[in-house]
Amino acid sequence: xxxxxxxxxxxxxxxxxxxxxxxxxxxxxxxxxxxxxxxxxxxxxxxxxxxxxxxxxxxxxxxxxxxxxxxxxxxxxxxxxxxxxxxxxxxxxxxxxxxxxxxxxxxxxxxxxxxxxxxxxxxxxx
Ligand SMILES: [Zn+2]
Ligand SMILES: [Zn+2]
Numbered sequence: 001x002x003x004x005x006x007x008x009x010x011x012x013x014x015x016x017x018x019x020x021x022x023x024x025x026x027x028x029x030x031x032x033x034x035x036x037x038x039x040x041x042x043x044x045x046x047x048x049x050x051x052x053x054x055x056x057x058x059x060x061x062x063x064x065x066x067x068x069x070x071x072x073x074x075x076x077x078x079x080x081x082x083x084x085x086x087x088x089x090x091x092x093x094x095x096x097x098x099x100x101x102x103x104x105x106x107x108x109x110x111x112x113x114x115x116x117x118x119x120x121x122x123x124x125x126x
Contacts, residue, residue, distance in 0.1 A: 004041075014038050019036070029042050030042055080096040081096065081097050089122075094115075099112075
């Protein structure tokens with residue numbers, strides 16, 4: 001049984017001494033290890049090309065994962081409303097507002113603002 005090179009990613013390593021094997025030249029059917037003389041058939045590299053070709057399949061799942069993360073972030077900001085309110089810290093005219101109802105109706109409500117620009121937070125009692 002001949003031993004074949006160890007494949008790590010798109011690289012081939014000599015099974016006898018672990019040396020990185022160089023790519024076969026055009027027209028060559030085998031690659032000889034510079035360290036120990038191990039002969040690796042060039043067909044081992046053809047298999048690697050197949051692996052490379054199937055790689056794009058890995059991208060859709062990666063994109064799907066990214067989309068899932070974005071949805072989560074969106075859901076977290078769902079109850080935040082963007083309003084025109086002047087930031088007391090930097091003077092920016094846009095802030096996220098969130099209304100919080102206090103225990104009794106007499107106490108009214110408190111609106112929490114967060115500056116879109118500098119993330120400064122403040123609140124206003126109604
Ligand atoms: Zn070797
Ligand atoms: Zn601000």
